[in-house]
Amino acid sequence: MRLILGLDPGLAATGWGVIVAEGNRLRHIAHGTVKTSATAPLAERLVALHDGLMTVIGxxxxxxxxxxxxxxxxxxxxxxxxxxxxxxxxLCSARAGLPVAEYATRLVKKALTGVGSGSKDQVQAMVERLLPGVKVVGADAADALAVAIAHAHLGASLRKGLL
Incomplete structure (x- = not known):
């Protein structure tokens, strides 16, 4: 069993999603967005992002x-x-001791929709199809769940150096 945290970085909003992968079976655990105030200084926004992500990871x-x-x-x-x-x-992922995989946007879209130029709506629809019963709130969280799903399916290839 793998408990995967997918992350879609952004300064205003960082999407996150947690899934369980058991072989080819996927199960949704949680998802959301860590938001920062656009009026706060950059350093404070980065601290808020850090603190929010460390809470999610914990x-x-x-x-x-x-x-x-x-x-x-x-x-x-x-x-x-x-x-x-x-x-x-x-930093947050590494600080928590998590191995981190990184995926290009086009590869994530291709893993979910079959084409690297899939739209955000197509990605969100596939996330909801692959995680039955889940109603994804927000595009950032949908993208984060998509990254987690792509990792669940592509991670073995990545670890073997095939991607």
Missing amino acids: DHGATEAAVEEVFVNANPQSTLKLGQARGVVL
């Missing part, structure tokens, strides 16, 4: 983490802030 006892990689925005400042938030996500 509450759910994941055994491994999967993080979506950063894409480059047209705005360099936005990309830098996203990178800083991603650094906090990686």
Whole structure:
């Protein structure tokens, strides 16, 4: 049994989702979003993100983490802030002793929808289909659950160096 924490980094909102993977069977545990105040200074926002993620990790006892990689925005400042938030996500996971896998957005979309250019709506629909009975609240949490699901299916290939 693997308890996987999926993370979709963002400074304003970092999505998270926890699933159990037993072979090919998946089960939803929890999901949500850690939000920061847009009016707070950057350092305070990073601390809030850290504290929120450490609470999520402590509450759910994941055994491994999967993080979506950063894409480059047209705005360099936005990309830098996203990178800083991603650094906090990686730090929290590593600080908790979780092995961390990283996945490109296109690979996550391909793992769930069959195409790397799948829309956010398609990804969320597949998350809800693969985790029956779950109504995902928010695109960030849906993306985080998608990363966790992709890791559940692709993790063995990643560990074997096939991806």
